Amino acid sequence: MGSTITEKILARAAGRDEVHAGDIIEAKVDLALANDITAPLAIAEFEKAGFTKVFDPARIALVPDHFTPNKDIKAAGQAKKMREFARRHEIVNYFEVGRVGIEHVLLPDTGMVAPGDLVVGADSHTCTYGAVAAFSTGMGSTDFAAAMAWGHVWLRVPESIRFVYSGRPGAWVTGKDLILHTIGLIGVDGALYQAMEFSGEAIRTLSMDERFTMCNMAIEAGGKNGIVGFDEKTTQYLQARPEGSRARTAGRVFASDDDAEYARVLEIDASAVPLTVSKPHLPSNAAAAADLADVTIDQVVIGSCTNGRIADLRQAAAILRGKKVHANVRAIILPGTQQVCLDAIADGTMQALIEAGCAFSTPTCGACLGGHMGVLAEGERAVATTNRNFVGRMGHPGAEVYLASPYVAAASALAGHIATPEDVGAGKGGPR
Amino acid sequence: MIFEGTVHKYGRDVDTDVIIPARYLTTNDPAELAKHCMEDIDAEFVSTVQPGDIIVAHENFGCGSSREHAPVAIKASGISVVIASSFARIFYRNAINTGLPIVVCPAAASEAQAGDRLRVDLGAGTVENLTQSKEYDAEAFPPFMQELIDRGGLLKYVKAQLVERSRS
Ligand code: SF4
Numbered sequence: 001m002g003s004t005i006t007e008k009i010l011a012r013a014a015g016r017d018e019v020h021a022g023d024i025i026e027a028k029v030d031l032a033l034a035n036d037i038t039a040p041l042a043i044a045e046f047e048k049a050g051f052t053k054v055f056d057p058a059r060i061a062l063v064p065d066h067f068t069p070n071k072d073i074k075a076a077g078q079a080k081k082m083r084e085f086a087r088r089h090e091i092v093n094y095f096e097v098g099r100v101g102i103e104h105v106l107l108p109d110t111g112m113v114a115p116g117d118l119v120v121g122a123d124s125h126t127c128t129y130g131a132v133a134a135f136s137t138g139m140g141s142t143d144f145a146a147a148m149a150w151g152h153v154w155l156r157v158p159e160s161i162r163f164v165y166s167g168r169p170g171a172w173v174t175g176k177d178l179i180l181h182t183i184g185l186i187g188v189d190g191a192l193y194q195a196m197e198f199s200g201e202a203i204r205t206l207s208m209d210e211r212f213t214m215c216n217m218a219i220e221a222g223g224k225n226g227i228v229g230f231d232e233k234t235t236q237y238l239q240a241r242p243e244g245s246r247a248r249t250a251g252r253v254f255a256s257d258d259d260a261e262y263a264r265v266l267e268i269d270a271s272a273v274p275l276t277v278s279k280p281h282l283p284s285n286a287a288a289a290a291d292l293a294d295v296t297i298d299q300v301v302i303g304s305c306t307n308g309r310i311a312d313l314r315q316a317a318a319i320l321r322g323k324k325v326h327a328n329v330r331a332i333i334l335p336g337t338q339q340v341c342l343d344a345i346a347d348g349t350m351q352a353l354i355e356a357g358c359a360f361s362t363p364t365c366g367a368c369l370g371g372h373m374g375v376l377a378e379g380e381r382a383v384a385t386t387n388r389n390f391v392g393r394m395g396h397p398g399a400e401v402y403l404a405s406p407y408v409a410a411a412s413a414l415a416g417h418i419a420t421p422e423d424v425g426a427g428k429g430g431p432r
Numbered sequence: 433m434i435f436e437g438t439v440h441k442y443g444r445d446v447d448t449d450v451i452i453p454a455r456y457l458t459t460n461d462p463a464e465l466a467k468h469c470m471e472d473i474d475a476e477f478v479s480t481v482q483p484g485d486i487i488v489a490h491e492n493f494g495c496g497s498s499r500e501h502a503p504v505a506i507k508a509s510g511i512s513v514v515i516a517s518s519f520a521r522i523f524y525r526n527a528i529n530t531g532l533p534i535v536v537c538p539a540a541a542s543e544a545q546a547g548d549r550l551r552v553d554l555g556a557g558t559v560e561n562l563t564q565s566k567e568y569d570a571e572a573f574p575p576f577m578q579e580l581i582d583r584g585g586l587l588k589y590v591k592a593q594l595v596e597r598s599r600s
Contacts, residue, residue: 024576041460041500049587067458074458124498124522138522140500142529142586150590154576188445189492193521222495224521282445369454369497390449390496392472397450 002257004160005227006195009135009254013118021159021261030117030134030246032147033061035103035365036068036075038122039082042141046148054089055151061093061112062086063103066365071372098338101363104128104216104305105336111245115230115238116252120144120153125305125387127218130227131211132234133253137225158224159263160195161186162256165202167271172421172430174315175210176307176385176405178202179217180276182268184286192222194263197256202270203228205432208237209311216306217387220283229255275420277383278403281391289408292418296328299382300413301394302406303334303361304368307385310343312406315431317352319410319421325357326416332367332374333360358413370395383412433533433554435512436562437484440470440477441546446489447496448523452505460501462508469505483510486552488544490516494523503532513552515559515570517541528577529586535559536571 003011003018011019013027034042039062054060062082067075086094095106104125113119113129119136120126122144129136139153147153163182183190196218203211211228218226228234230253241247275289302316313335325331333353335341341363344350354360367374368386376382376395382402384394389401402418411419411426421429450473452465459465470477487506493516494502503526506514514527517538527534533554540559544550548563552570559568573581583589 024574037454037457037499037501041504044460045587049591051587051591066454072458078458078460122498122500124496126498138498140498140522140526140529142500143525146586146590149587150593152593154580156574188495189518189520192492192518219496222492222520369449371454375455388447388449388496390447392453393449395455397453397472 001261002259004195004197004260005133005229005254005256006135006160006197006225007157009116009118010155010157012116012252019157021157023157024154025157026152026154027118029059029120029147029151029153031059031061031112031119032121032144033063033103033107033126034122034144035066036064036079036082037066038141038144040078042122042145043081043085045142046145051149054148057090058092060091060148061107062091063095063100063106064097065100065102065363066369067371068100068364069097069362101337102305102308102365105308105340108132108212109337109339111241111247114246114251115234116254120147124219125216127223127225128212128216128305130215130218130225131208132238133228133230135225135227138219158193158195160197161191162197162199162262162265164265164267165200165270166267167202167269168205169202169270169273171428172275172407173273174405174407174431175206175213177273177276178270179214180278180283180286180403181273183217183221183284186221188220188282188284189222191218194223196221196223196226198226198228204231207311207431208233209309212309213306217283220387275405275408277408277418278389280389280400280402283387283389283403289404289418289420295381295402295418296416297383297412297418298329298380299374299376300329300331300409301334301367301374301382301384301386302409303336304365304386305336306387307406308334308336308340310340312385313340313344313349313353315406316410317349319407319424319426320356320358320414321352323356323414325413328416329413331358331413333358334366334368335361335363337363367394369393383409383418385409434551435484435486436549436551437486437512438482439486439488439544439546439548439550440481441544442473442487442489444490445492445495446473448494448499448502449496451494451502452499457499457501462504465501465505466508469509478509481510484512485510486550487511487514488541490541491518493519495520498522500526500530503527503530507532515541528580531585537568540568
C-alpha cells in the first residue's frame with residue numbers, strides 16, 4: 001500500500017519509514033509559531049509548568065499581527081508580554097511592528113517554510129503552508145507551549161481526502177472561488193480531522209498565491225491540513241525567497257503514491273465552478289455571486305491571510321483602477337506584509353486603490369476578526385476576502401459577512417451590492 | 433469524576449468566535465473571559481449558568497479559531513462538562529490541554545433538551561439523563577489521550593519526556 005504526501009512528511013518528521021492514517025506519532029517540529037493573542041496564554045502556561053528554555057530559538061516565530069499596531073492598552077500589554085519573552089529567550093524570528101506582517105503571509109514569503117517541513121502554529125490558519133508541499137496545522141496555546149519546550153508534537157496521522165479539479169476555471173474564477181465552492185459541497189466539518197489534498201489539472205494552473213488561499217481555508221471544512229503537491233511553480237516560488245532562507249536551502253520533496261489510500265476522492269469540474277460567495281454565517285453557505293445582486297453592502301475588506309498577497313491586491317486594482325468606490329461603501333485594504341505594500345507601491349497598485357477611494361491599512365489582522373481597523377456595527381453588511389463569516393466575526397453579532405474573492409469584493413465595492421467583474425463592465429478576464 | 437447539572441443546549445457548528453468573541457481576547461484571565469462566554473450565541477448564558485451546569489451541542493462543537501480562550505472561558509464560567517455529537521479538532525485538543533472535560537455522545541447530545549438534568553460519570557463513560565430517565569454510553573478517549581489526561585496533562589507529559597531525554 002502506498003502513502004499520501006501527508007503520511008510521508010509525517011513519517012519523515014517522526015523518524016519512521018512509514019506511518020499510516022490513525023497512527024499516533026511524536027514528530028519533530030521544523031517551525032512553531034504563535035501570535036499576540038495565542039502567545040501570551042502559551043507563555044503563561046510555559047512558565048507555570050516551570051520550563052526555562054525553548055528547544056531552539058531559531059525555530060520559533062512570534063508574530064504580533066492581530067491587535068497591532070496596539071489597538072488599546074490591554075492589547076499593548078499582551079504584545080509586551082510576547083516581546084519580553086522573545087527578548088529573554090532570544091527568539092530569532094520575532095517581528096516588530098514595521099517589519100511584521102500577517103503571519104501566514106509573512107512566514108512563507110520570508111522563506112521560513114520548506115517543502116516537507118512540519119509546521120505547527122497556535123493559529124488555526126497555520127494550514128496555509130501546505131501550498132509549498134509542507135505539512136502544517138493549527139493548534140492551541142498549550143500545544144504551542146509544549147512544542148516550544150519539547151521541539152516535538154504529538155499528532156494523529158490524518159486520513160486524506162483527495163480533491164481532483166479538472167478543466168480550466170472560467171473567467172475571473174480564482175482559487176478562492178474553488179475553495180468556497182468546495183467547502184459548500186462538503187460542509188464545515190466535511191474534512192474533520194482529515195488532510196485535504198488538492199490536485200488535478202486546474203490546481204496546476206493556479207498561481208502560488210491562489211494555492212495559499214485554498215490551503216488557508218482547509219480549516220473551514222474542519223481539515224487538519226491542506227496540501228498541494230510540488231511542481232515547477234513551487235520551485236519558482238521557493239527560488240524567489242531570500243537567499244540563505246530555509247525555503248532556498250532545506251526541505252525534501254514528497255509526492256503521494258498512485259496507490260495511496262484515501263478516505264474519499266472527490267472530482268470537481270473547475271470549469272463549472274461559478275464566482276462564489278459564502279453567505280452568513282458559515283463558510284459552507286456557498287452561492288453564485290450572480291444570484292446575490294440584491295445584497296447591498298456597507299463595507300468591503302480586501303486582504304487578510306487568505307487574500308492579502310500581492311496578486312490579490314493586483315486583482316482588486318484591475319477592477320477598481322480608474323473608477324470610484326460606491327458612495328455608500330467603505331473599502332479597506334489589509335495587505336499581508338510590508339513587502340506586499342512595497343510591491344503595491346512599485347507597480348502602481350496602491351495608487352490605483354487609493355485613487356479609487358480605498359483605505360490602505362498597515363499589515364494587520366484588524367477587521368478580519370473584528371479586532372480593529374474596520375469593525376462592523378449592528379445591521380451592517382460586508383463583503384470580505386477573509387475566511388470566516390461567523391456570527392460576530394467582524395464586529396457586532398447583528399452584522400453580516402459575505403466571503404468572496406478579490407475580484408468579486410472589488411466589483412461589489414464599486415456597485416454597492418454584491419457584483420461580479422462583468423456587472424461593473426470589466427468584460428471577460430481573470431487571473432489566467 | 434461525576435458531574436450533575438442542568439443542560440444548556442446548542443445546535444451544530446458552535447464556533448469559537450461565539451464562545452468567546454475576539455473583541456475580548458486582549459486578556460487571558462479566565463474570570464474576565466468567563467464574563468463574555470457564549471455572548472454572541474446566547475446573551476443569557478452568563479446570567480443563568482450555575483456551577484456544575486452542562487453544555488450540550490450537536491456536531492462540530494468549537495470549530496473555527498484555535499483560541500484556547502474558548503475552553504478556558506467555558507470552564508471558568510462554571511460549566512463542568514461539554515457533551516457533543518462531535519468536536520472540532522483544535523477545540524478537542526485544547527479542551528484536553530486545559531482540563532475541560534468533554535464527552536462525545538451523539539445519542540445523548542441529540543436527545544437532551546435545554547433544562548434537563550444530566551449526570552455524567554467520566555470514569556464509567558456514561559451519561560444519564562435524569563429528566564428523561566435514559567442512559568447512554570459515551571465514546572472512550574483514544575488510549576494516548578487517556579494517558580495524557582492520566583499523567584496530568586500535556587505539559588506534565590512533556591516535562592517527563594525531557595527529563596527522560598536528559599538522562600539518556
Ligand atoms: S488575517 Fe484573519 S484569519 Fe488570518 S490570521 Fe489574522 S485574524 Fe486569523
